[in-house]
Amino acid sequence: MIHVEELSVSYGAVKALRNVTFSAPTGRITAVLGSNGAGKTTLLRTISGLVKPSSGTIHCDKTALVGMATEDIARFGLGHVPEGRGVIAEFTIEENLRLGVLASQVSAAEGLERQFELFPVLGERRKQYASTLSGGERQMLAMARALIGRPSFLLLDEPSLGLAPLVTAEMMRTISSLCLSENLTVILVEQNAKSALRIAHDAVVLHLGSVIASGTAESVASDSDLRRYYLGLVQ
Amino acid sequence: MGSFLSSRIITVLLGGISSGVVIALVALSLVIIWKSTHVLNFAQGAMGMLAAFVGMNLVFKGVNYWLCLVISLAMGLVVGGITERVLIRPLYGKPEINPIVVMVGFLGVIEAAIPSIWKSNFNAVPAPFSQIYYQSHGHTILVSPFVIYQVALALGVMGAVALLFQYTDLGLQMRAAALAPEVSRLLGVRVNRLLTLGWILSSGVGALAAVIVSSGQSLAPTNMDGIFVSAFIAAAVGGLESPLGAITGGLLIGITESFILNYWSTNMAPLAGVIVLVISLAIRPQGIFTRNVTRRV
Numbered sequence: 001m002i003h004v005e006e007l008s009v010s011y012g013a014v015k016a017l018r019n020v021t022f023s024a025p026t027g028r029i030t031a032v033l034g035s036n037g038a039g040k041t042t043l044l045r046t047i048s049g050l051v052k053p054s055s056g057t058i059h060c061d062k063t064a065l066v067g068m069a070t071e072d073i074a075r076f077g078l079g080h081v082p083e084g085r086g087v088i089a090e091f092t093i094e095e096n097l098r099l100g101v102l103a104s105q106v107s108a109a110e111g112l113e114r115q116f117e118l119f120p121v122l123g124e125r126r127k128q129y130a131s132t133l134s135g136g137e138r139q140m141l142a143m144a145r146a147l148i149g150r151p152s153f154l155l156l157d158e159p160s161l162g163l164a165p166l167v168t169a170e171m172m173r174t175i176s177s178l179c180l181s182e183n184l185t186v187i188l189v190e191q192n193a194k195s196a197l198r199i200a201h202d203a204v205v206l207h208l209g210s211v212i213a214s215g216t217a218e219s220v221a222s223d224s225d226l227r228r229y230y231l232g233l234v235q
Numbered sequence: 236m237g238s239f240l241s242s243r244i245i246t247v248l249l250g251g252i253s254s255g256v257v258i259a260l261v262a263l264s265l266v267i268i269w270k271s272t273h274v275l276n277f278a279q280g281a282m283g284m285l286a287a288f289v290g291m292n293l294v295f296k297g298v299n300y301w302l303c304l305v306i307s308l309a310m311g312l313v314v315g316g317i318t319e320r321v322l323i324r325p326l327y328g329k330p331e332i333n334p335i336v337v338m339v340g341f342l343g344v345i346e347a348a349i350p351s352i353w354k355s356n357f358n359a360v361p362a363p364f365s366q367i368y369y370q371s372h373g374h375t376i377l378v379s380p381f382v383i384y385q386v387a388l389a390l391g392v393m394g395a396v397a398l399l400f401q402y403t404d405l406g407l408q409m410r411a412a413a414l415a416p417e418v419s420r421l422l423g424v425r426v427n428r429l430l431t432l433g434w435i436l437s438s439g440v441g442a443l444a445a446v447i448v449s450s451g452q453s454l455a456p457t458n459m460d461g462i463f464v465s466a467f468i469a470a471a472v473g474g475l476e477s478p479l480g481a482i483t484g485g486l487l488i489g490i491t492e493s494f495i496l497n498y499w500s501t502n503m504a505p506l507a508g509v510i511v512l513v514i515s516l517a518i519r520p521q522g523i524f525t526r527n528v529t530r531r532v
Contacts, residue, residue, distance in 0.1 A: 088418065099419070099422055
């Protein structure tokens with residue numbers, strides 16, 4: 001379980017997160033929804049240690065993450081697919097994946113084989129440069145690279161960004177089945193509330209850095225005010 | 236064959252290649268630092284000479300040349316590591332001019348410190364191989380066993396660096412840390428350590444270049460100054476990011492210099508770098524092997 005308690009983050013005078021508290025239960029997908037500037041990306045970056053909080057705590061099971069270096073958080077077993085995917089375009093698919101496996105206990109050969117089973121299209125094109133991949137394929141590569149070291153926790157920042165609706169649907173199905181097969185604890189940040197709520201078990205809605213609603217995905221999806229005013233879902 | 240190798244143009248070309256590889260080696264060491272930490276290391280030549288002074292001075296005390304070379308290399312690695320940790324690390328995230336100013340200052344400090352430590356009588360380091368040129372059918376070819384050694388050592392170091400970056404896990408992580416530091420950290424790569432390692436490696440390469448340059452001539456703190464200027468131009472001509480570009484730039488400058496020396500005037504040889512720079516700026520201002528990418532703003 002990832003538990004965030006009273007987390008606040010400031011960029012100078014701007015408060016990006018205000019006393020955010022929520023839990024992402026083990027083996028489930030928790031969607032973090034909200035419009036631009038709600039603080040979704042800042043939340044993930046703070047969990048990964050890229051941003052220092054001004055107050056509050058973050059726990060992955062029993063381990064306190066605040067104060068740990070980003071690379072140690074990654075080695076502890078938290079994968080983070082950043083906004084814009086972070087695929088290294090100058091590297092081949094295989095090099096991108098090898099980079100993901102080096103800091104883990106998994107052997108490169110075993111990790112690669114497993115990811116090529118999960119994402120066959122990456123295996124067929126393993127020697128190709130990542131710059132030649134389409135948006136959807138890059139997203140797959142970014143996910144495979146985050147998963148290759150067998151993390152227990154996975155943070156996904158806008159995986160649907162820039163993808164066609166059909167590709168987004170496919171991506172969401174993949175996330176859903178991975179969560180189940182790997183018993184992953186997933187925090188899924190999305191502006192595309194409709195797609196995210198379809199696969200999420202739980203949901204948190206952020207607005208201007210504060211949590212304005214949380215609960216099961218169904219309860220959030222069925223709240224007409226939330227749908228209309230915060231999630232951009234017209235009835 | 237003998238008359239072909241001794242023909243003037245080939246002689247000039249061979250001379251250019253043998254001085255060009257050393258320029259290329261220093262240019263490569265500049266590119267390693269630039270790629271990993273975005274610092275232009277103006278003290279690179281002097282740092283190499285400092286390491287060479289520690290190692291090669293032992294030659295005069297009767298220590299074996301090869302052992303001195305290894306000690307110089309080891310010193311180069313140490314100097315690089317300490318420089319990054321002490322002088323450069325506090326400057327990450329600060330304006331790019333800061334490390335440049337610091338390293339120019341460090342250059343002055345080293346060049347002043349060396350004569351005060353080792354006094355001013357700079358002896359000649361004996362060449363480990365014969366410096367007598369080969370003869371073929373009565374013609375002199377401007378290549379000696381010593382020249383072959385210099386070129387082979389320089390090419391060997393370049394090859395080793397290329398293999399490290401291209402084919403090892405460590406090289407993969409170093410390239411990733413330079414290209415995408417944040418993503419690398421998210422994947423558990425210890426980026427800071429790799430930045431230090433980049434400096435260690437680069438300084439080691441610089442130390443070997445200083446040994447190559449100083450063998451067979453007197454050991455002086457300024458031995459690398461002229462070569463550093465050429466190497467800096469070579470790295471810039473290659474696009475600063477590209478190791479292959481830096482090596483090509485180094486060879487181009489070496490060959491141009493050799494042609495000027497032989498067909499024009501000895502005094503004009505330092506113009507070689509400027510000529511190569513002006514031509515490359517006119518034809519490929521982005522660098523020889525750099526892809527023309529639009530910068531995102």
